[in-house]
Amino acid sequence: MTASTWEHLPLHKISAPHDRPSGLFGAWVDRACRRPALVVFLCLATAAGLLWLAVATLTINTSTNDMLSAELPFRQNEDALERAFPQLVGTLTIAVEAPDALAAEVAAEGLAEALGRRPEVVRSVFLPQGGAFFRQHGLLYLSREELQALGDRLAGAQPLLSALQADPSLRGLADLLDRAMREDAAGGEDLAVLLDRLAEVAEALPRDPAARLSWSTLFSDQDETAEDRRRFIVVKPVVDFASLAPMAATVAAVEAAAERLGLTAAQGYRLRLTGQELMLQDELVSVRSGIGLVGLLSAVLVAIVLFVGLRSWRLAVPILVTLVAGLAWTAGFAAVAVGELNIISVAFAVLFIGLSVDFGIHYALRVQESQAEGKPPAAALTAAAVLLGRPLLLCALSSALAFFAFFPTAYRGLSELGLIAGSGMFIALFLNFTLLPALMRLMPAPPAPALRGPVARAGAALQGRAARWARGLTTLGLLLAVAAALALPGARFDDDPLNLRDPDSPSVAALLELMDDPRVSPYSATVLVDDLAAARALAPRLAALPQVEAAITLDGFVPRDQEAKLAVLDQLALLLSPLFTAPPPALMPDEAERAAALERLKASLAAAPEVLQPAAGRLLRALEDLGAETPAQLEAAWLGGFEAALERLLDGLEAAEVTFDDLPAELTARYRAEAGRVLIEVIPAQDLRDQAAREAFVDALQALVPDVSGAPVTIVEAGRAVVTAFVQALVLALVAISLLLLFVLRSALDTLLVLAPLLLAALLTVAVGVVFALPFNFANVIVLPLLLGLGVDSGIHYVLRAREAADDAASGSTNSTPRAILLSALTTLASFGALSISQHPGTASMGQLLTIAILLTLVCVLAFLPALLALAGRLPRA
Secondary structure (H helix, E strand, O other): OOHHHHHHOOHHHHOOOOOHHHHHHHHHHHHHHHOHHHHHHHHHHHHHHHHHHHHHHOEEOOOOHHHEOOOOHHHHHHHHHHHHOHHHOOOEEEEEEOOOHHHHHHHHHHHHHHHHOOOOOEEEEEOOOOOHHHHHHHHHHOOHHHHHHHHHHHHHHHHHHHHHHHOOOHHHHHHHHHHHHHHOOOOHHHHHHHHHHHHHHHHHOOOOOOOOOOHHHHHHOOOOOOOOOEEEEEEEEOOOOOOOOOOHHHHHHHHHHHHHOOOOHHHOOEEEEEOHHHHHHHHHHHHHHHHHHHHHHHHHHHHHHHHHHHOOHHHHHHHHHHHHHHHHHHHHHHHHHOOEEOOOHHHHHHHHHHHHHHHHHHHHHHHHHHHHOOOOHHHHHHHHHHHHHHHHHHHHHHHHHHHHOOOOOOEHHHHHHHHHHHHHHHHHHHHHOOHHHHHHHHOOOOOOOOOOOHHHHHHHHHHHHHHHOHHHHHHHHHHHHHHHHHHHHHOOEOOOHHHHOOOOOHHHHHHHHHOOOOOOOOOOEEEEEOOHHHHHHHHHHHHOOOOEEEEEOHHHHOOOOHHHHHHHHHHHHHHOHHHHOOOOOOOOOOHHHHHHHHHHHHHHHHOOOHHHHHHHHHHHHHHHHOOOOOHHHHHHHHHOOHHHHHHHHHHHOOOOOOOHHHOOHHHHOOOEOOOOOEEEEEEEOOOOOOHHHHHHHHHHHHHHOOOOEEHHHHHHHHHHHHHHHHHHHHHHHHHHHHHHHHHHHOOHHHHHHHHHHHHHHHHHHHHHHHHOOOOEOOOHHHHHHHHHHHHHHHHHHHHHHHHHHHHOHHHHHHOOHHHHHHHHHHHHHHHHHHHHHOOOHHHHHHHHHHHHHHHHHHHHHHHHHHHHHHHOOOOOOO
16 A cells, blocks of 8 residues: 555554455555546446447347256256157247138148248148148047937938039028928928028128138037137247347248238138247347336436435436446446346346445445545545445455355356356446546545435434344344244245246237147147157056046057948948039029029028027028128128038048058157157146146156156256255355355354344245245246345445444444445335336246345344344444
8 A cells, every 4th residue: 555545544543443455445446546537437438348248249048948957857858859859849839710610720721831832931830630631531530429420410411512512602502491491391400500500690790790600510510619710730930049039030921821811800810829939039028128128217216216315416426327337347247258148147237236336335425424524535435445345345255155156056047147146246346446436536525414314314213223122123033033934834936937928928828828728738748768669558657647638649640440430431421422423513693693592581581480480580680680791791601611611521531541651741750750769748637837736747757757858847847956056056155155254254143143134034035925925936036145145235234334333432423334224225126126017027026026025134134133233232222
């Protein structure tokens, strides 16, 4: 330390209680203050360069799987599945919803064919329920009872089919109904059903121009469900990982093809797109849009708290400038050290704001306190550095340890956050002892009493009352700790990443709706075996588990009882043989003929026999109520799907025996790899959105097949890996911080005084989460390690200031530490509380739990720590 440095320092005050590191901080600040303009320029120029680097190179990866080590067994099982069946991973599922089942089938086939012609954006297309194979052999997948009922139904409908095949128009339908009502006056039920179905469509037309009669329901005598009117297409997209929207080209291709094919809402169609990659893209949009607003709000709230709490813009502005510069430095470090952020590490900015501002507040208020004691501005800057050198260094080390404890764990998401945030603590320490003093030298704050504002008075009052009520508060703290400990068994970790996604984003909303479709199994598991023989041996054992509904192999796609079913189809084909050889249909009528046919139909309905009057009267009223709808629109609504339905029916009657080798190649490839490995798909018996059912399903499968994979295994094992990493890191951080405190403070009692309020706050945070059903998840799991860093910092400031006060009785009148702790907590609350408004549920849950944790930490540090210090004789009790 130079002679000029000592000229600024009150040696009688600082030489005794401080060591060499503190003096080094004083010397460093003294040098920074000699050429403050140059220091400010260099720090801000570096910040600008690092910020540019971060903006240009730093990316965001929202995959929760990638946040875990690739060495974990379940990740290796996933990799094995992807190597064997790459077409099953990273797919886009398109749900095509249409006015009726046949329209959905035709639309899905047309869209799949169109996408298959776009190899630049689509690698492969798969129709789970469509294509030529299922058109021909689909009836064989009905049960014998269902097939026999269909045969009986079609036998009775043969005259209707023949008549409409000859004239599939409003004219033909009117003639058919007139003849049927006159010639079959007593035969009412089937005809009444047809009249009721026609009436339903006519009634719907005014409000839904896309309403259509489903001829397949007439053939089967079963009402269509929403699932019947929906078909799926599974696409393996070309993903552009260099883009901020990797799926954009594929999604655009789907939308353009649908538009060209007329699959629009105006025609009664709706397309829903979902899939893991698309949800990640939508989540990235949610995170990016949310973090911008959250960051802005956080900065504004922090600035407001600083200006109000410090009551001096000459103090607030340097702190804010230092904060922004430190944020840029840390972002640049993140770009170099990790290259990409995840949904956990993206929160480093808000964490840095909350922690770095703590250093600035303590330093600025200690400078103001020194000035209030009569020191000139330059001496106050250096004296504050000497007095705070050891406390802030200890705070930076303890906070960094809390974060670095996650670095060696398998939870890559938290590991990277630990690396960034831990390193950010040293960046914050450096800038608050370099840039901040230089700024304050350029714009010195006016001398003012340290305890002049409401924040200062509140901090001093809290300390005084806590010291006076020391025994009562300590007893209350112990009771709260016991009560909170009793709630610990109720704490849980929500391992489903779907709960971290915005439910209003299109892809997530689509998945949540489609999960009610029994054909959609987002929680199915997969087992890889060496060959078909192994699959045939293992599948029955898997299916026998009570947690399993079915274990599907390729064998399951070969129809059962084919001999009996083919006999039924042969009889039906013979009965309907005239339909196979019918001449071409008559020419379609013109508008005048359609209008005349409609009038004939109304007359026939008015004269319907008594047995048909309810259904005929309903149809007649519906026709009379039609407004601008033309006869041509009515014809299209009633008969637009007839010819296609009849064609599909006749195709199905030509079914032949299906063997294993007859299965389509695109289906076989999804269950048997080129290398020979075979996949078993395991369908759960329960709704695995329930966490307990999900864990039971995974545990049962792993007991039988340890290398099982799939979404439920990934979810459960990822959650367990995170919990394990969290416990390991928490224990490591606590041990490391305790050893550091023991080494620096050289007092077991002072170490316990620092840690006790922190542990109480942690217990209370978990208990509040249990009471208010706020589970931990992949995002908010950082709360407790962050609480460690913040709580330790405040405890260190309090305990070291109490030691200092014991050597200087006069310091109590201008003690800025309670004020700094309270103001720091308020800025941290403003910073973290802003996260709660994020559109991204994971980020919002992080903000909510962080807000709770900081509030509880503030209470414990400002209430219980002074009480403990008073009982230990470190603070006066009156």
